[in-house]
Amino acid sequence: MTELPRGWEWATLEDLLAAQERPITDGPFGSKLASRHYSDSGARVIRLQNIGDGVFRDERAYISEEYFEELRAHEVRAGDLVIASLGDVLPRACIVPDIGLAIVKADCIRVRLHPEIDVRWVLYALMAPATRRHTASLIKGVGRPRLGLSAIRKIPIPIPPAEEQRSIVAALEDHLSHLGEATLALEGIVQRLRLLAKRILVDAIPVPGPSNWRISTVGKAGMVDLGRQRHPDWHIGPNMRPYLRVANVFEDRIDLTNVMEMDFPSDIFDKYRLVEGDILLNEGQSPEYLGRPAMYRGEPKEIAFTNSLLRFRAGVDVLPEWALLVFRRHMHAKRFIREVRITTNIAHLSASRFKSVEFPVPPLEEQEKIVRSVKARLADIERSISGIELRQIQADALRRSLLAEAFAGRLVSQNPADEPTSLLLERIRRERLAQPKSRRVRRPSKLPQQKETLL
Template identity: 35%
Template sequence: MSQEADLPNGWIEVEFGELFVHPGDDVVDGPFGSNLKASEYVSAGIPIARLQNIDRNRFVAKNIQFVTLEKADELERHTFMPNDILITKLGDPLGKACLAPSNIPTGVLVADVVRARVTHCWADVSFLCHQINSDNVVDQFKEQTKGTTRPRVNLTKIRALRMRLAPMAEQARIVAKLEELLSELDVGVAELKAAQKKLRQYRKSLLKAAVEGTLTAPWREAQRELAAATETGAQLLERILTERRTRWEAKQLAKFKEQGKLPPNDWQKKYPDPVQPNTTDLPVLPEGWAWASVDQAGDVQLGRQRAPQFHSGPNMVPYLRVANVFEDRIDISDVKEMHFSAEDEETFKLGHNDILLNEGQSLELVGRPAIYRNELPRACFTNTLIRFRTEASVIPDFALILFRHYMHSGRFRRIAKITTNIAHLGAGRFAELEFPLPSNVEQAEIVRRLSDQFAQIAEQEAAIERGLMQSIAQRQNILRAAFAGQLVPQDPNDEHASVLLERIRAERAERAKQPKTRKTKQKKEIAAVVSQLIDVLAEAGDWVPAQEAFRRCGVSDGALTDQIETLFAELRALDKAGRLAVEPVADEQGRKLYDKLKLLEV
């Protein structure tokens, strides 16, 4: 942060904790890990704010977990309510902040989330939240975690963050302008992300069109008009099978000769025929195509298993594993080695244009394929991968197109077996899969057309990515201007921020003099409010928003925290007793906005 001399007129710079009446109670983190375990999560109850729910200036209401009312009561110190600032203190990047949403009356924090609650009217929570997400504060988080492999800050460091406080009227002007500018920026970002999503869908539709023959339908029509003689897919398959058997027989005869033996009777009958495709329920292919199996279209080989005895040896060979094989991309930034005997190396070595598929993966990514193009000379592979080596007349890039389609369409998922949360493709199951086979010439045309289309998509995606990066820079420019006092005009008549800080300190000193409210007194006050809640719902006689019901009881945001939490607990109790109906109200996109309540007759 800049020095005091660089501050705008009327501003001050203080530690974050100084902006709270009770820093020790108002700025807290979640419970120690053992006090809130994942095994205690339930399907409904009090929501939990986790790291994945917090983004910059946005609460992500996805994959919400819950705890019981009893557990929430036990963790009362670690709760949040609407308009609390939620801050991440773990992750990369850390220090992301958002306001707790209004449709969650109360919730519980996890250990690596901080809640900052402003209980006075001299600092705007949105002003503070935006500032935490600005470069000024982000850079402080980076400085505190420099050199660490797992970025994390503690609560003391968060309370010590250097923050700027503007005059109250200027805070309001800044927040209003930020909301205006950032909302416009958010609309642009949403449009870019929607376009990004459409391109991903378009890529998938192109893969589907390629392997179903619709992509090259005009090409086939042109070939018919030219009366071009082309080997059909069925003829190609017959040739592949004949050539494969011929190679096997030649290899067997060479082996007999090497052993000085005559071929035994009926030795050709031992030929291992490749798996036939199961064409039941398969769609009709375009004219000139044929159904084969993966096993017929090439050679399927599962990699070698890692074992302690291979960790060292005289023939250490680099090997690829799941972590190296992404969709249509081999990553050799992290490659390991193990010992392979000469025989094993010959079996498991990779050749140019071999296709590698993830054998074990998450269900969505199982079978993720890429072509090995000699990125790492003299490489082998482990049994976390399956190698597919095409027959000579099957173009590897065409096979890759098919396998990418199978991954995205769910075909690989349907044959995968799940063990210990890992989906396994299985070399045998993979070999049995159907393989649509066009002529070699049409395979080449499919690869060419798809390559051209994908190149255009890549250009559009790069342009979108540049737009998104520009929006990030623009957002930070806006925030930088806001907290440099340059976003809105300053008013010399605004009350100096130092006066606000004095009031906060005076309130802190005054609260320190007051004896703590005894629990028995608190319970009586809460019981009175709960009784009033039932009266409010009875008087309404119909549906009423939960926050409105609280307001009619005299409880509003930023006020009586204990009462709000107890009211919410009472609502749950009334619901269980069958006296309360609760219905969520959602927007047009199906996102929950708030709950509405109705008291039922006994």
């Protein structure tokens, strides 16, 4: 642990708890809180999606007030701290606003602090870079990172005198509020720029288009194929080849960070081998991403695709870049959604329905001109977005720097007359020791019923 300013003390989160029964608790697990218990109104259930990094997110779920009474041991009140024990950013925490009756769900930890500890101070301490570095070594699990309740109890928190806590929090929140306003403004600009990009794509290709354009269909403008179906028998074999799937295809971008392989005999591989200029589209996705297209530009070489993707290979009077533009236009104009069928919340675009979608074909020279113009305008937007994202990264760095300065005691001046923290912590410790221990009443276990023997 690092050296603290004069008058400060290290404590664990457990040292700061209120002197009452169950000042820290997680939510009910398993069958105690299942989907059948949820209702349209009643008491709120605080879930992982409610816990932003320092912000309470108003995502709503309810159980009946009658069932709330059965789960009251997991109750949350306004001013409590809730901490996520599962997720990519840990410990992620926020302060609960006044939302009425509420409980925490599994993987959410409710913390009720002693009234002489400023809950905002502890919240910012959990967000501080030093705390994140400390807890990083305690997180367990691959794919589902978890910080258990026992580890959360032992998180070290630097505690200044009570008056200094409040002074630092006031100064910190003043700085962070200005930074937050600037960050929100930047996010709003990015959203407007992305909407502008969609508008450019939709407006660039009017349908049906000018009189010198020919209106065709996707099936007549080029060749459409569905990729090879995956099968467990082909996970290993003598002819392992890479393939692209829906997880690799984003709008105007193919992600090659996780390319898989399967066994492709030569004659089968030839059928599904990609050629530079092929357009790949998501065959099955959530509706807003259905038909998300990207062009295969020749890398990596010798690669195929699966039946989660549709392939369009342009005809002689269609430029591949034009086809990509048309499909991006159709996706943002929600044209593909009119052709879908829905299975288990996933929208599917069959090859036959895709082939029937209208496809405008201007003269080749005009295709090239429109593609060049749209690419230039979209590139300008992307440069603007990249510049803003750099500012957002700088804002995040400034936020971390402010937190570091606050917890190093450099944000406000100290008052030598403040009560030392050691006395505050000792007072909290004595109050908690004086708290009567609760006794759990054991329910008698049910004896197994003897089965009647047939003689």
